[in-house]
Amino acid sequence: MTALTLSTAAAAGLRADAIVIGVAKGAKGPVVAPGAEAVDKAYDGRLADVLETLGASGAEGEVTKLPAPAGFKSPLVVAVGLGAEPAEDAGHGAEALRRAAGVAARALTGAKKAAFALPVGDAGDVGAIGEGVLLGAYSFDAYKDGAADRAKNGKAPLAEATLLGAKPRDKEQKAALERATAVAEELNRARDLVNTPPNDLDPEAFAAVATAAAKEHGVKVQVLDVKALEKGGYGGILGVGAGSASGPRLVKLSYTSSRSAKHLAFVGKGITYDSGGISLKPAGHNETMKCDMAGAAAVFAAVITAARLGLDVNVTGWLALAENMPSGSATRPGDVLRMYSGKTVEVLNTDAEGRLVLADALWAASAEKPDAIVDVATLTGAMVLALGNRTFGVMANDDAFRAAIVDAAEEVGEESWPMPLPEHLRKGMDSPTADIANMGERMGGGLVAGLFLREFVGEGITWAHLDIAGPAFNESGPFGYTPKGGTGSAVRTLVRLAELTAAGELG
Incomplete structure (x- = not known):
């Protein structure tokens, strides 16, 4: 992980491999x-002209390198684009700075130290x-050549970054830097989990990873294995995991604050590999x-971050x-599962499995009567068709809570x-055999999945569903601070929800 420091040092006198500056359009x-x-003064006030000669425009994501004066x-x-020039007396937004810093960090792969002279107006x-x-600066290379070879070939992530224009003694x-470090480190751990091959990351x-992290940060952990799940009647989780040689698990992580009675529950879909089961996915x-376990990774990261921040x-x-997985013991289309809530579900498609494991976990979370529940899941391809590859959908049983989540996501730089x-879509899940089917109308499939999950939220509990598929x-290729592969989507939104609740700003 890149080491971060704050400094009031002059850019000219700082020894580093590069100085990062911002340029607006x-x-x-x-x-x-x-x-x-x-830097501009050293170029006799003509730095903008020099950059323009080199083809720079200040567009977001643009990187221009030139010799230091x-x-x-x-x-x-290293001049990095910030996007459109802000209006007079307005600073560059947090997300513009976040993206520019990420682009620069990635462009400096192989460098040992860089000084970031980007606009700093406040702690934000x-x-x-x-x-x-x-x-x-994130890189997932656990399965590639050793660190020494990567450093030798200039492929190691940026090792150290100094933020100029900041005040090291400003509380x-x-x-703000400590918060950024905690959030980013845990988000990157979520990325690692998503990127880990499924032969090394079964339930x-x-x-085990969650247990080790929980113990390290003072979070209580409880793991229900197959026997415990069978004893408890978790038919949804057991039904999905029935075809695999790797048995399912339900992990409960509990961060407790002695200074608050407010309680948030986060529920994550953790399908460590999804073949579709008997309803096998096409080539x-x-x-x-x-x-397909990215939702669980996000929930895990958010709870550990809350503990690290002492919220x-x-x-x-x-x-x-x-x-x-498909096998002789796998759940079949047409099977009926008795869920942890006691409801029965007719499984019409075994590739609609995420809602089954979430249903059991949602009911377990509801039993504790939290103030609100938020589930996170790579749930439906329909949501990708609706919103594309960079935006997650937010559904809820409370309009104000849904709006608060969308606002929180925007605040931290996540698109939602x-x-x-729609109530009329619920009828499509009526089953002649069971209380409900796990499939409904094909059109609006992402919304149908949300309606299914709502059936397993305890009465009177505020709930929201984030489909991060x-x-x-x-x-595709990396952009901003987002790498190729696992992104850590929804981690920052969940952490922000916890912070707002702690501050009494989320009802």
């Missing part, structure tokens, strides 16, 4: 952003830049299904872990969109 060409004054101890200047800017650096800025292995749809709120995380739960796994 103005109406008449690139505009040098605050923080880069020393004479007298600088760093040999290289410090946190955004720090978070962007740590997320942008708010120090706290038992995932539970071309199996290759990335190691990511004044009680947070419980439920990880519903199973591997969905409010989605409805699109943004959880990035199959």
